[in-house]
Amino acid sequence: MIVDLFAGPGGLDHGAELAGHPSVGIEWDANAVATRVAAGLATVHGDVRTYGPADFPDATVLAGGPPCQTFTIAGKGAGRAALDQVLLEVKRMAARDTGRRSFDDDRTGLVLEPLRWALAAIDMGRPYRAIVLEQVPAVLPVWDAYVEVLRAEGYMASCGILEAERYGVPQTRRRAVLVARRDGLVGLPAPTHRPWRRNLSGLESYLLPVVTMGDVLDRGPFTVISNYGTGGDPKNRGRRTSSEPAFTVTGKISRLRLVDPGGRELERLSPSEAGQLQGFPADWPWSGRDIPQQIGNACPPPLAAALIRAALAPAV
CATH class of the missing domain: 3.40.50.150 (Vaccinia Virus protein VP39)
Structure with missing residues (x-):
């Protein structure tokens, strides 16, 4: 036990x-x-x-x-x-x-x-x-x-x-x-x-490939726009596509913006989807309040x- x-x-x-x-x-x-x-x-x-x-x-x-x-x-x-x-x-x-x-x-x-x-x-x-x-x-x-x-x-x-x-x-x-x-x-x-290293996907090819957002989320292609900046510049929002793993999941995950390949806004991540990016099953029964914080x-x-x-x- x-x-x-x-x-x-x-x-x-x-x-x-x-x-x-x-x-x-x-x-x-x-x-x-x-x-x-x-x-x-x-x-x-x-x-x-x-x-x-x-x-x-x-x-x-x-x-x-x-x-x-x-x-x-x-x-x-x-x-x-x-x-x-x-x-x-x-x-x-x-x-x-x-x-x-x-x-x-x-x-x-x-x-x-x-x-x-x-x-x-x-x-x-x-x-x-x-x-x-x-x-x-x-x-x-x-x-x-x-x-x-x-x-x-x-x-x-x-x-x-x-x-x-x-x-x-x-x-x-x-x-x-x-x-x-x-x-x-x-x-x-x-x-x-x-x-995971961008543009270096051949590293350690004897291991399984990295699991991406697109592998676990039932959506079409999309890009995630970070809710915080890179390099200390809040205007320089990080971006990752669905063919890459997510940014570190935090309690602010509900603020992430998602856009399709044409730049149109998509629905933000549901609790189930956010949980899947943290490695939980899709049917994990998120309950109570502050669910994004629980997940993060x-x-x-x-x-x-x-x-x-x-x-x-x-x-x-």
């Missing part, structure tokens, strides 16, 4: 299903909980900080994607500014110093919750067999610090940056990931699909499945 912290609308849990492993998710947002319940996912509606390993005695795998708002480049950067303090807290936690310090933005401290759970399980004498974490690239130094701690606690662990399109997700999305296990060697999952915050299920398979592969 996998316990999924900050479970959102079910991206990692659906990935666990694809990988053949049951899961239960903890999520505080009522809208994401509504989606999870509609999807039939085991869910605890609550704050991760008020729970611990003792509340989930059947869980042998820890997973999660802490909120990214204070670390993402689209936010104000409170987490990035507090990175040195976060890394110091990792060392204090490893030393079992219980005097936790506060952050200017409470959300920044949530990136430490998976480590709290992992260390608590170790101290209970029931360490998790494996750990799977993902976040925005700016969190990689935190995962590096986690790896050092986990190795000292008897885990094999690895972290790095992965590109989601290399695991069958129809968008270009870079994520900082960590995988760890106690009963064997572990490494980041090998890619199954080619990298979710872990892409194909990437989650690859991470879980890597963490739980037969021990060698």
Whole structure:
């Protein structure tokens, strides 16, 4: 059983299903909980900080994607500014110093919750067999610090940056990931699909071709016009055609403009279509409010499945 912290609308849990492993998710947002319940996912509606390993005695795998708002480049950067303090807290936690310090933005401290759970399980004498974490690239130094701690606690662990399109997700999305296990060697999952580089489609031709927007959406040819500029110029809107993967899916995906080859405006992406670009099935039962934000915050299920398979592969 996998316990999924900050479970959102079910991206990692659906990935666990694809990988053949049951899961239960903890999520505080009522809208994401509504989606999870509609999807039939085991869910605890609550704050991760008020729970611990003792509340989930059947869980042998820890997973999660802490909120990214204070670390993402689209936010104000409170987490990035507090990175040195976060890394110091990792060392204090490893030393079992219980005097936790506060952050200017409470959300920044949530990136430490998976480590709290992992260390608590170790101290209970029931360490998790494996750990799977993902976040925005700016969190990689935190995962590096986690790896050092986990190795000292008897885990094999690895972290790095992965590109989601290399695991069958129809968008270009870079994520900082960590995988760890106690009963064997572990490494980041090998890619199954080619990298996406415009005008360089022949890269790594022995892998599957990149999945495009046109591969998953039931529309004719179209071009997506980004809701934000490239190169810092808001007037320089990025463009991608349906024969390419989508831009990174964010909570602003409903603002994307779509035009046909003649430049005529098309209907904007529906929740189902936006979810498909994040790697969800077309019939995922998006519920509640703030659905674009739910989709943008979710872990892409194909990437989650690859991470879980890597963490739980037969021990060698």
